[in-house]
Amino acid sequence: MQTIGQGGMAAVYQARDTKKGTLCAIKEMSLSTVASDERPQAIQNFLAEARILSRLNHSNLPAFTDFFTEDARHFLVMEYVDGSTLEDLLERNGRPFSERRVLGWARQLCDVLEYLHSQQPPVIFRDMKPGNVMLTRTGRIKLIDFGIARLFRSSGSQADTQLLGTPGFAPPEQYGGAQTDERSDIYSLAMTLFQLMTCSISEKGFGLTDVHKNFPYV
The missing domain is CATH 1.10.510.10 (Transferase(Phosphotransferase) domain 1)
Structure with missing residues (x-):
């Protein structure tokens, strides 16, 4: 897995889906630069992004794969766009x-x-x-x-x-x-x-x- 993008609110990694044998992109929400009183809203926005992407299917949008939380870290998994x-x-x-x-x-x-x-x-x-x-x-x-x-x-x-x-x-x-x-x-x-x-x-x-x-x- 390697980092392919880094912003103030999230990091994006390139990874490989071992079941499908294809590349995917994993977006992790970052709270390190977010003020403590703004973190609940930041988490809400990230969850809203996951809900929106999960219902969409179009050739001009990255395909949504999964969303999960692990140890209070939030991740989105989607198609890797080359x-x-x-x-x-x-x-x-x-x-x-x-x-x-x-x-x-x-x-x-x-x-x-x-x-x-x-x-x-x-x-x-x-x-x-x-x-x-x-x-x-x-x-x-x-x-x-x-x-x-x-x-x-x-x-x-x-x-x-x-x-x-x-x-x-x-x-x-x-x-x-x-x-x-x-x-x-x-x-x-x-x-x-x-x-x-x-x-x-x-x-x-x-x-x-x-x-x-x-x-x-x-």
Whole structure:
């Protein structure tokens, strides 16, 4: 088993399924950088990710295998995706991708978003960006990291979200005090495609400070 990814909230390992003889990815939640009073919510988010992934089956999503807890450590087991994120590819490329190439990826992303949004209740991804989109060696797009995805349930209250997402990609309503829905993912998809075709993203214009300044009701 070897580490293939490390973040503030989780580590991802490559392992081999001895029964199937295939590679898999194991995501372990890390609480080392999480404040003690925030840990219950972090565990809830991780469990929510497992529940969401367990009900999904689409060619543009990593296949979910299992979820388990051992000695207070929480793990997700899923398909190992052999490829690179579009963020890494864009950095290596050093210039914008062609419209033809990006449109090919866009079709796959639209297809998987349509699938997520057609679930009952709909699944809102909430973190679409090049760093969460992988391109396999066969040219297939895989949407990864459902850490802040949620099931959409319409209610009288509009305050259903937290300060989550990535500045420059997350829509204004995602910065707290408003309700995210399918349109939030479409906004983030547009910003993702914009970066892939321009090599830039306006973090300043879409950052949290500017959102509060221009949209004080959000």
